[in-house]
Amino acid sequence: MKKSPFPEPWFHGEIWSEKKLDRREFLKKQLKGALLITAGATGIYLPKPILASGVPDIGIARGKPGPAARAAVGLLGGMKSFVKPGDKVVIKPNITFPHPPEEATITNPLVTRELAAMCKEAGAARIRVLDHPVEQAQACIQATKDALSVFKKDMVHALMQKDFYESTPIPKGLKFKQTDVMQDVLEADVLIAAPAAKSHAMTGVTLSMKGMMGLIWDRMTMHRDYDLDEAIVDLCSLLKPDLVVVDATRVLSTGGPWGPGKVLEKDTVIASKDMVAADAKTVQMFQWYGQRFKPRQVDHIRMAHERGLGRMDLENLTVRKIEV
Amino acid sequence: MNFKRIVQTLSFIGFLVFLWLAAFPLTEFIPVNAFLKLDPVVFLGVGISARSFTPFMGTAVLILGLTAILGRFFCSTLCPMGVTIDIADWLVRKASRKQSKPLPWNLKSLKYQILLFILGAAFGGVSLVFLASPLSLVTRLFSLIIYPVLYLVGGSALTAVRPLANFLDITGIVYTHVSMLRFDLQWFTVSLFIGIFSLAVFSPRFWCRHLCPSAAVFALISRRPLIRRQVTKECNQCGRCQKKCPMGAINDDFFVTDHSECIVCMTCVSVCPEKAVGFPGQSINQDGHVGKISKDRRRFIQAGASGMGAAIITLTSLNHLHGDTGPGRTSNPAVIRPPGALPEKAFLARCIRCGVCMKACPTNTLQPMGLFAGFAAFFSPRVIPRRGPCKPTCNVCGQVCPTGAVRALPLAEKVWAKIGTAHILRHKCLAWEFGKKCLICDEFCSYNALDFKMVDDIPVAVPFVDESKCSGCGLCEHNCPVQARAAIVVEPMGSLRLATGSYPVRGREIGLDLNLRRGRGDRLVHYQEESTILDDTGLPPGFSK
Secondary structure, three states: OOOOOOOOOOOOOOOOOOOOOOHHHHHHHHHHHHHHHHHHHOOOOOOHHHHOOOOOOEEEEEOOHHHHHHHHHHHOOOHHHOOOOOOEEEEEEOOOOOOOHHHOOOOOHHHHHHHHHHHHHOOOOEEEEEEOOOOOHHHHHHHHHHHHHHOOOOOEEEOOOHHHEEEEEOOOOOOOOEEEEEHHHHHOOEEEEEOEEEEEOOOEEEOHHHHHHHHEOOOHHHHHOOOHHHHHHHHHHHOOOOEEEEEEEEEEOOOOOOOOOOEEEEEEEEEEOOHHHHHHHHHHHOOEOOEOOOHHHEHHHHHHHHOOOOOOOHHHOOEEEEEO | OOHHHHHHHHHHHHHHHHHHHOOOOOOOOOOOOHHHHHOHHHHHHHHHHHOOOOHHHHHHHHHHHHHHHHOOHHHHHHOHHHHHHHHHHHHHHHHHOOOOOOOOOOOOOHHHHHHHHHHHHHHOOOOOHHHHOHHHHHHHHHHHHHHHHHHHHHHHHHHHHHHHHHHOOOHHHHOOOOOOOOOOOHHHHHHHHHHHHHHHHOOOOHHHHHHOHHHHHHHHHOOOOOOOOEEOOOOOOOOHHHHHOOOOOEOOOOOOEOOOOOOOOOHHHHHOOOOOEEOOOOOOOOOOOEOOOOOOHHHHHHHHHHHHHHHHHHHOOOOOOOOOOOOOOOOOOOOOOOOOEOOHHHHHHHOOOOOHHHHHOOOOOEEEOOOOOOHHHOOOEEEOOOOOOOOOOOOHHHHHOOOOOEOOOOHHHHOOOOOOEEEEOOOOOHHHHHOOOOOHHHHHOOOOOEEEEOOOOOOOOEEEEOHHHOOOOOHHHHHOOOOOOOOEEEEOOOOOOOOOOOHHHHHHHOOOOOOOOOOOOOOOOOOOOOOOOOOOOOOOOOEOO
């Protein structure tokens, strides 16, 4: 096993809900981490092979949720290469079920928190963590709200009213050509998708692309009036995240999207600028229903690749891995 | 402001606050339905029509006892209907700028007839308390008309300031949302109150004088209360007291009082220039002048008999909910009762249509019902899943019900209080009929009552309902993406209606298996290895070759 260039993880194996850091302690650790990552990115700390070429297409980090998220983004050049000072950022985790993170149906709140912290360090003027949960909105977002309570600002919101959405054309949509998108997303400078790695009974998997359905008001029409996979690709031609961070710390390998299903403890975070590549890599890396799949076997990933929204030809993409 | 006004104001504020707090999550230890329990017509009408007087009525008895001592103090201090009418009277008088012109005939006995009509109907087994109980009426006004209007206005105000709040990044305001309350049959409440309010042109407190059946009960008890209006010899016959008395309770000689009509508002005391009027604890002089209730027995008997007759006619309605099943029983599939509602007959006898449950319901699914299940069920609450699901983690409707028409169940019991069963209309279902990838019903189901299976000739997995796991909460119907009528609908089929006893126990006896499968704070759901549905290609759901 490759020795991690990073010191011990900052969170020493505590369960997400049991131990609460106070804000000062948390920020101190953030700062320490930020310095290390900066050091890593500038080549002071990282071992040679990782420095060999420029920024990879996909960065994969293994470790505890927070540090792994930070390291995966670090492999792509760190958050500062996505978020400029003064930017408005929307982070879209999957927080659409009122379940504890152990069930792997929502994005691990520690991953979400780390992303928010990194955006803050990069100088984001406004960070909002948004989703459109299916039901019991407050219960759905509570775990994430708790984890992010270390920040002064209340970032986590479930937008359950049409007022928050604005009618938007989808110019590149083949059939699905108009939808109501969260105003915050339309206003944002940076959109970060932070899906949980989950199986999905209708679309095979639900990752960053399927997750974009949580940014619109009426997703029922996608089930009702279109082929779901096609409509997802149409939607993703409009909503393209600047950065995708797939939380595969736990993978819901069966029984998705709602669970309960088989949870694989994988301690992995996958980051990419390319939503198709990130999703494709996630499909390829893990077992789904006890089997291995190629990215092209997920319809919406294949269609997105064919339509040039991103790349699923992993063999031609550069992947860099790190253990933290 | 005198003492009486202060008490009256506090009481009214209390009423409004309690009603406001009748919401999910319920603030514990606050008796949000306390005012409704003070109404003697609720006490008598429900008691007689349900054939049982239960402890909830104790407070009403207490008020009756106090009335024998203090007179109709309730009407001038505690009654929120009285305050509402006072306010309306004031507004009407301001608007019309005219003196009220009294009606030429004496209607004081009308309230007794209304009371007897209601009690007659109650003896006949039909509760018509909702037509005239003042507390039911005023609660309905605020629950179903005033509060929804305030919500809408407040929500619009929030929307108006949202851009500014967003600019200033005040997320507390940006993301506050007011969930709208919307109710059916507003005309009923609104027209009733327009009628009641406009009677102010004839006299102040017209309702309280002539129509209110609870006033009739109080009047019967307060014919000679211990503490009552008396006038000393200082009286100079100026007549102000008589002129100002909102109830018309003072006779032409100003000494004699119709104590049954006096609501102890003390107006006569405050307007008397000679300080000759008082409410002493014991007799002074001039006593013995007591007004008389019109003793027109024939009219009263007629009123009671009419009530009885109305009940009998109601019972012959085709759609009357008799609460049993069998051939020949029509039962409207739209009548889904709230969880924990008593068996239908007892439920209808107890429900006073006050609207507290509807106001408190967090998903706005509880709605007043029209006439499609007969007059006896008019305005009673029903669940409309398309509007909202019955929230699995909420039991507020039973907790706020003042009469026990909906049982106050702890959450663990409520989970088992099955209100109906969902079934799939395959000819509308996106998966069954159109072969589309849709699993919304399963995604939302909190009871794990839906299974998706592959069947012949359909390219996608299709839903099946496991009836024994379905609580009828309607999360599926509410969220079904099919337009107009949903492709999965809840009917009251299989609903569990227990007058007493435990829902889980009875539910298990009849083979139900109702479990909330997920939710924050629930124990972790452990995955059990099961064979995954594979289609002919041997692939798990959602993957292609």
